[in-house]
Amino acid sequence: QPVHLSDYQPPAYRVTHTELTFDLDPASTRVEARLTIERHPEAAPNAPLFLNGEQLTLESLLLDDEPLAESAYQHDDKGLTVANVPAAFTLATRVRLAPEENTALEGLYQSSGMFCTQCEAEGFRRITFYPDRPDVMAVFRVTVIGDATREPVLLANGNPVERGELEGGRHFVTWEDPHPKPAYLFALVAGDLACVEDHFTTMNGREVTLQIWVEEENLGKTDHAMASLKRAMRWDEDSYGREYDLDRFMIVAVNDFNMGAMENKGLNIFNSAAVLTHPDTATDAAFQQVEGIVAHEYFHNWSGNRVTCRDWFQLSLKEGFTVFRDQSFSADTNSAPVKRIQDVAFFRTAQFAEDAGPTAHSIRPEHYIEITNFYTLTIYEKGAEVVRMLKNLVGWEAFRRGSDLYFERFDGQAVTIEDFVGCMAEASQQDLTQFMRWYHQAGTPEIDAHGEYDYVNAEYRLTLRQRTPMTPGQTHKQPLHIPVRMGLVGTKSGHDLTLTLDGEKRGKDTVIHLREAEQTFVFTDVAEAPTPSLLRNFSAPVKLHFPYSREDLAFLLTEDSDGFNRWEASQRLAMLALNDLIAAHRNGVEKVMDTRVIDAYRALLTAPVNDKAVLAEMLKLPSEACIAESQPLVDVDAIHAAREFVRQSLGFALRDEFMAVYTANVSSKAYAPTPEQIGQRSLKSVALAYLMAVEDEEAIERCQAQFDAGHNMTDVRQALTLLVHSSRDELAAPALKAFGEKWAHDSLVMDQWFSIQVSRPQEDVLERVKYLMQHPAFSLKNPNKVRALLGAFAQNRVNFHRLDGAGYALLADAVIELNRLNPEIAARLMTPLTRWRRFDDARQALMQAELERIKQEPLSANVYELVEKALA
Ligand code: ARG
Ligand code: ZN
Numbered sequence: 001q002p003v004h005l006s007d008y009q010p011p012a013y014r015v016t017h018t019e020l021t022f023d024l025d026p027a028s029t030r031v032e033a034r035l036t037i038e039r040h041p042e043a044a045p046n047a048p049l050f051l052n053g054e055q056l057t058l059e060s061l062l063l064d065d066e067p068l069a070e071s072a073y074q075h076d077d078k079g080l081t082v083a084n085v086p087a088a089f090t091l092a093t094r095v096r097l098a099p100e101e102n103t104a105l106e107g108l109y110q111s112s113g114m115f116c117t118q119c120e121a122e123g124f125r126r127i128t129f130y131p132d133r134p135d136v137m138a139v140f141r142v143t144v145i146g147d148a149t150r151e152p153v154l155l156a157n158g159n160p161v162e163r164g165e166l167e168g169g170r171h172f173v174t175w176e177d178p179h180p181k182p183a184y185l186f187a188l189v190a191g192d193l194a195c196v197e198d199h200f201t202t203m204n205g206r207e208v209t210l211q212i213w214v215e216e217e218n219l220g221k222t223d224h225a226m227a228s229l230k231r232a233m234r235w236d237e238d239s240y241g242r243e244y245d246l247d248r249f250m251i252v253a254v255n256d257f258n259m260g261a262m263e264n265k266g267l268n269i270f271n272s273a274a275v276l277t278h279p280d281t282a283t284d285a286a287f288q289q290v291e292g293i294v295a296h297e298y299f300h301n302w303s304g305n306r307v308t309c310r311d312w313f314q315l316s317l318k319e320g321f322t323v324f325r326d327q328s329f330s331a332d333t334n335s336a337p338v339k340r341i342q343d344v345a346f347f348r349t350a351q352f353a354e355d356a357g358p359t360a361h362s363i364r365p366e367h368y369i370e371i372t373n374f375y376t377l378t379i380y381e382k383g384a385e386v387v388r389m390l391k392n393l394v395g396w397e398a399f400r401r402g403s404d405l406y407f408e409r410f411d412g413q414a415v416t417i418e419d420f421v422g423c424m425a426e427a428s429q430q431d432l433t434q435f436m437r438w439y440h441q442a443g444t445p446e447i448d449a450h451g452e453y454d455y456v457n458a459e460y461r462l463t464l465r466q467r468t469p470m471t472p473g474q475t476h477k478q479p480l481h482i483p484v485r486m487g488l489v490g491t492k493s494g495h496d497l498t499l500t501l502d503g504e505k506r507g508k509d510t511v512i513h514l515r516e517a518e519q520t521f522v523f524t525d526v527a528e529a530p531t532p533s534l535l536r537n538f539s540a541p542v543k544l545h546f547p548y549s550r551e552d553l554a555f556l557l558t559e560d561s562d563g564f565n566r567w568e569a570s571q572r573l574a575m576l577a578l579n580d581l582i583a584a585h586r587n588g589v590e591k592v593m594d595t596r597v598i599d600a601y602r603a604l605l606t607a608p609v610n611d612k613a614v615l616a617e618m619l620k621l622p623s624e625a626c627i628a629e630s631q632p633l634v635d636v637d638a639i640h641a642a643r644e645f646v647r648q649s650l651g652f653a654l655r656d657e658f659m660a661v662y663t664a665n666v667s668s669k670a671y672a673p674t675p676e677q678i679g680q681r682s683l684k685s686v687a688l689a690y691l692m693a694v695e696d697e698e699a700i701e702r703c704q705a706q707f708d709a710g711h712n713m714t715d716v717r718q719a720l721t722l723l724v725h726s727s728r729d730e731l732a733a734p735a736l737k738a739f740g741e742k743w744a745h746d747s748l749v750m751d752q753w754f755s756i757q758v759s760r761p762q763e764d765v766l767e768r769v770k771y772l773m774q775h776p777a778f779s780l781k782n783p784n785k786v787r788a789l790l791g792a793f794a795q796n797r798v799n800f801h802r803l804d805g806a807g808y809a810l811l812a813d814a815v816i817e818l819n820r821l822n823p824e825i826a827a828r829l830m831t832p833l834t835r836w837r838r839f840d841d842a843r844q845a846l847m848q849a850e851l852e853r854i855k856q857e858p859l860s861a862n863v864y865e866l867v868e869k870a871l872a
Contacts, residue, residue, distance in 0.1 A: 001369060001861070002368060003367060003368055004051075004367045005313040005365070005366050007733060008313075010042075010135065011040065011133065011135055011136050012039060012040055012043035012044070013037050013038065013039055013040065013043070014050075014131075014137075014138075015034035015037050015130070016037075016038060016138055017141070018036075018130075018139070019140075019142075020128065020143070021143040022108075022142070022246075023807070024115055024144065024146045024147070024151060024190055024779070026094050026098070027098055028098060028099055029098070030426075030643070031128050032092070032093070032094045032098065033091075033092065033093045033094075033095075033096070033130070034092045034128065035089050035093065036049055037049070037088070038088045039085070039087045040388065047541055048082060048083050048084075050131065050132060050318045050637050051081075051082075051123055052122070052125035052129070052132040052133075053078075054078065054125050054331065055097065055126050056128070056129065057095055059082075059094040059095060059330055060092070060093065060094040061073065061091075061093050062091050062092040063082070063089055063090070063092075064090055065090070065092065072084070076108070079125065088112055089826075093802060095129065097126065097127070102126075103652070103821040104824065105118055105783070105822060106123040106824070107119070107125075107126030110254070111254045111257070112215065113150070113191060113192070114151075114189065114191025114192070115187070115188065115189065115190040116144075116252065116254050116269055117264075118257070118258065118261060118262060118336075119183060119187070119264070120185070121371045121372060121488045122372075124183035125183075130183050133182070133183075133310050133311065134184055134309045134310065134311065134312070135310050135311065135414035137180040137182050137412070137414065138185060139179075139306070140158070140176070140181065141175070142188065143162075143174045144154040144172060144174075144188055145171070146172075146190045147170060148170060148171045150191075151190040151192065153189070153191060153195075154189075154214065154664075155173075155175070155189040155190070155267055156175035156177075156187065156188050156189075156267065157175060157177040157186065157251065157267050158174055158178065158179075158266055159171050159175065159177075159178075159246065159247055159248065161175065162174040166358070169740075173622070177246075179245065179412075180412060180793050181265050181266060182414065183714075185263070185264050187267040189213065189269065190559070193213040193252070194213070194215070194219050195211045195212065195213045195214075196214075196815035197213045198226050198230070200229075200230055200233050200249075202243045203243055204243060204247070206244065206247070206708060207243050207247070208246070208248065208249055209247060209248040209249070210226065210229060210250075212226055212255065212275070214272075219280075221278045222275070222276070223277075223527045224290055224673065225275045225290055228290060228291040228294040229295075231296050231333060231451070232295035232299065232564040233298060235333075236299055236329075236737045239323070239328070239329075239332075240403055241404060242299075242302045242407070245301070246265075246266045247299075249339075250266060250267045251268045251269075251294070252267065252273060253272040253276055254271065254272060256783070256784075257269070257270070257272075257783060258783050258825060259271065259375065260274040261294075263297040263304055264295070265301070265305050268297045270293070270615040271784065272295045272747075272784075273286075273751070274289065274294075275290055275293070276290075276435075276748060277290050279462045279671035279713065280715055281743075281748060283714045284673060284678045284712055285714075286713075287673040287678075288330065288673070289332065291330065291673075295326045295329045296326040297464065299329075301368045302361055302407055303318055303325060304319075304322060304410065306407065306411055306743075307406065307411060307413060307415060308415075309415070309416075310414045310415055310416050311414075312371045314417055315374060316363045316417065316439075317415070317416065317420055318380075318384035318543065319381065320363065320379065320381055320383020320387050320422070320696040323381060323383065323384035323832060324387040327339065327343060333610060334678070335613050335675045337564060338617060339616050340537060341564060341567050344564075345626065347382075347541065347622060349625045351381050351444075352444050352629045353835065354377050354378055355378070355442065355471065356629070356835060357835045357837075358835075358869045359834060359866065360442045362439060362441055362442040363404070363417075363438065364439045366473075367468075368865070370823075370827075370861040370862045370865050372823075372862055373862055373866060376803045378442070381865055386438045386439065386541070388430075389438070389539070389540055390424055392485075392511070392539065393430065394424055398430075399424065399427075399428075401427040401428075402423045402424035402425075402427035402428065403423070405423040405427055406420055407482060418436075419674040421435070434480070434481040434515060434804070435481045437441045441470040441474065442472075443469050443470070443474070443477065444476050445540075445543070446466070446542060447464050447535075447545065448466075449464050449483075449532075449534060450462075450463055450546065450547060452548075453526065453530065455719070457524075458525055458693055460523040462486075462520065462521045463521075464514050464519055464520075465518040466482060466514055466518075466542075466784070468480070472869065472872065479516055479790055480514075480515075481514070482513070482540045482542055484514055484544075485532045486532060486533060486535070486536060487508055487509045487532055487533045487536065487560075487562065488523065488558060488613075489530055490527070490528045490530055491528060491531050491559070492529070496509065497527065497530055500523060500524045501523055503524070503838065508561070509561070522808075529537050531555055533544070533561075533562055534755055535568075536562040538564065544701035548569075548572060551595045551596075553576070553600075554569075554596060554603075557570055557573065557600055558604075560867050563611070563776055566614075567614065567617055567618050572599070575622060575630060576594070578594070578622070578627055578642050578646060582635065582639060582642045585642055586633075591641075593645070593646065593653070598649070598653045599648070601654055602653075602654055603616055604655040605619075605658070605661060606657060610678065612680050612683040613675065613679030613682055613683070614681070615683055616748045617680065619686045619687075619690075620634055620813040621646060621647065621681075622638060622643075625795070625797070627639050627642075627643065628797070633840065634838045637798065639797070640761070640798045642795065644693075644761075647690065648693045650692065650693075651690040651693035652694055655801040658687040658690045659691060659698070660688070662684055662691060665681075665682060665683050665684035665687070666687075671714075684703075684715075688702065688718065688719070691725070693827075700726075700728075703719050703722050704735075706719040706732070707714060707719035707720055707723060707735055713749075716739075717756070720739055721759075723735040723758045724757055724760070725761060725807070726814075732760075736756075739753055740753050747777065751784050752788070753793065754772060754788040758772070758789060758792050758796060759793075760797055765793065765796060766802065766806050767797040772789055773789065780814070780821060781822070790811065790829055793807070793810075793811075794807075794829070795832075800832065801844070803842060808833060808847050808850045814829060815830045815854055816854060819860050821852075823860030825861075826860065826863050827863050827865075827866050830867075833851055834870035835869075836870070848871070855867050
């Protein structure tokens with residue numbers, strides 16, 4: 001039952017007006033829809049009308065106010081087909097549904113007693129019969145009827161236009177949204193909610209009321225989201241000339257939510273974890289994530305809502321562009337280099353892993369079985385990387401002109417990725433034909449680079465060869481247009497050399513364009529032997545191989561003018577040492593620490609610091625997941641052992657330096673999520689982690705003191721993690737207990753409590769997961785809990801990949817249960833099992849057996865699609 005892009009047909013009928021009435025009841029909600037429908041002028045007069053509808057009880061169906069005879073329509077589990085309809089008519093339906101039974105969290109459901117909706121991508125069809133496709137855009141008028149005591153607050157998109165009391169303690173509010181929108185942007189919220197209100201005046205003087213709706217007890221956790229929202233609104237005006245277009249903008253926090261948040265027109269719905277913060281309960285990382293997600297959903301108002309997707313194959317049109325926009329916003333608001341480093345570190349770990357697995361797909365896929373499975377790192381993050389390349393290729397000014405053209409030309413329309421790139425080509429007068437391959441070709445391109453310095457002719461010849469490994473369904477790959485930003489750093493002077501390429505002076509930092517399978521770039525007038533600094537700022541989402549020596553890397557680590565590539569050098573240097581140790585572990589040879597790495601770290605720790613957050617990133621070793629991505633075959637135990645060995649060696653060798661850094665960065669200032677404070681705390685955290693790798697008395701004392709002082713969640717969580725992950729149970733147990741008791745009332749903090757204890761390296765973790773699944777704070781029905789406990793466990797590589805297969809079995813059991821409750825979460829949770837081909841034979845067999853066991857179940861489309869791909 002796959003859907004193919006090539007089968008796309010424009011809709012034969014469009015809905016101009018959608019009127020909905022909801023009579024809310026947990027067990028039996030009544031939904032009345034009155035749709036004003038027109039046949040498309042180009043559609044055949046006898047074209048049937050199709051309305052999606054799933055899991056709905058149909059009570060009545062009227063065409064132009066006349067009941068439709070049963071023979072006039074066909075009703076199956078996918079929807080309604082009406083064979084003969086006039087060119088213009090109204091269709092009225094009445095259906096019933098049971099929000100309290102909706103555990104999939106798609107459509108209308110209940111979360112902590114309140115009603116809420118999630119319609120993207122295809123949830124609206126579980127609310128009413130409708131052409132549930134993004135290229136059908138209508139003006140909505142929505143009446144919500146609820147119980148005046150249980151649901152005092154009744155929200156929908158747009159502006160409230162009418163409200164009143166009804167019999168039996170019920171009341172209603174009617175909302176109108178003047179902007180035509182596809183059904184996936186519809187939203188409704190009803191419950192006992194409290195709100196924090198603020199105001200924003202747009203660049204043209206529109207007064208906008210801003211509201212964040214939360215459960216009463218969370219009123220103290222909205223300040224940061226509100227401040228972030230106002231910054232984002234201003235930023236979109238300043239950077240993209242985009243202004244808000246309604247009189248109110250609402251955010252609602254809900255506890256049960258499959259993803260981070262949703263950009264419903266004027267009524268964004270958020271996972272409470274993606275909006276609520278307080279210094280005592282949320283870490284710096286959470287503060288930054290909230291800021292980014294609030295901005296992301298707000299930015300969708302233009303990149304997604306005003307201009308939307310023609311079909312779901314175009315998902316990256318709105319997601320890639322919007323992620324790029326939110327990344328740029330966060331870079332402008334905080335430290336730009338750190339933002340880039342963190343995004344790239346995550347991207348190379350998680351997106352590269354996706355590309356290397358059975359679900360690898362292009363940014364614009366050709367077919368899918370379940371679109372929900374395509375809300376992926378490739379669509380979002382790689383999509384954003386491609387938009388970033390586009391911006392760099394044409395330059396900011398042409399990019400901005402292209403963006404203006406796109407929003408102007410396609411306002412109110414549902415369009416394609418070609419439309420977007422077309423605007424950029426038009427505005428920049430550049431040919432982007434080859435560039436388009438980035439959207440069609442799956443997989444991570446790899447560049448093999450090597451360079452030669454010709455002393456006699458003062459030339460540097462850089463040869464780049466590209467290849468993209470084959471991915472499922474795509475065996476043949478064409479060369480991509482890869483922009484490689486670079487410099488040549490004089491090995492003697494330590495300075496960037498002026499670049500002359502093909503007789504043209506290029507300055508000290510330039511972009512070379514690799515378009516062929518192989519190209520050689522000859523730089524002339526190169527006065528001294530250089531070390532190349534390649535792919536600066538990660539100018540393209542590729543793997544770059546260059547035979548750097550450790551001396552080269554130690555040199556770039558301090559001398560590269562590009563901050564991003566200084567970090568990159570630190571990671572490459574660590575990787576070289578890690579690879580030796582992984583080999584030593586496998587061969588049963590004694591492990592010896594490379595002293596050049598220690599020297600490089602010492603130099604970093606003792607040099608004057610200009611950006612503490614960047615330094616912290618440089619001192620962090622690549623994660624086990626990141627290391628795994630660089631290995632041909634993943635040896636879980638060798639990777640863990642090698643990384644632990646490096647951590648401890650550095651901790652021992654540089655104990656005094658780390659202690660000095662730690663002490664220098666302890667602060668008693670009141671918490672603020674400013675870039676300066678965040679940088680200071682992250683440097684302090686890294687130092688403490690190295691000190692705790694040694695676990696001497698003084699380190700333990702500092703760590704315990706940081707935990708006990710409880711200044712803010714960033715400090716407390718880091719200290720708790722280190723105590724819990726230490727080898728001494730007399731440290732771990734009391735800290736966990738104290739924390740768990742103190743925060744038992746706070747669900748988001750308890751999520752952290754779950755994650756911390758199941759990420760530790762000790763061997764008792766699997767038993768602990770089983771035990772915690774019975775904890776009163778845990779529920780398989782809440783996606784945040786599933787992620788915090790089971791998701792975190794699956795990231796705990798040594799324990800998840802236990803050789804007895806118990807980790808796999810535990811995950812598979814949860815997948816099987818979730819397949820019935822919440823297929824989207826089931827499919828996501830299962831992802832690590834689908835990557836079985838990356839491991840040794842014994843583990844392969846165990847993982848495959850669990851996939852086969854899952855396959856025996858009656859499967860949801862979500863899990864089915866993944867299992868099929870994984871076993872293909
Ligand atoms: N458009 C939303 C966002 O980017 C995500 C919606 C995801 N929906 C889903 N069913 N997975 O921010
Ligand atoms: Zn989005």
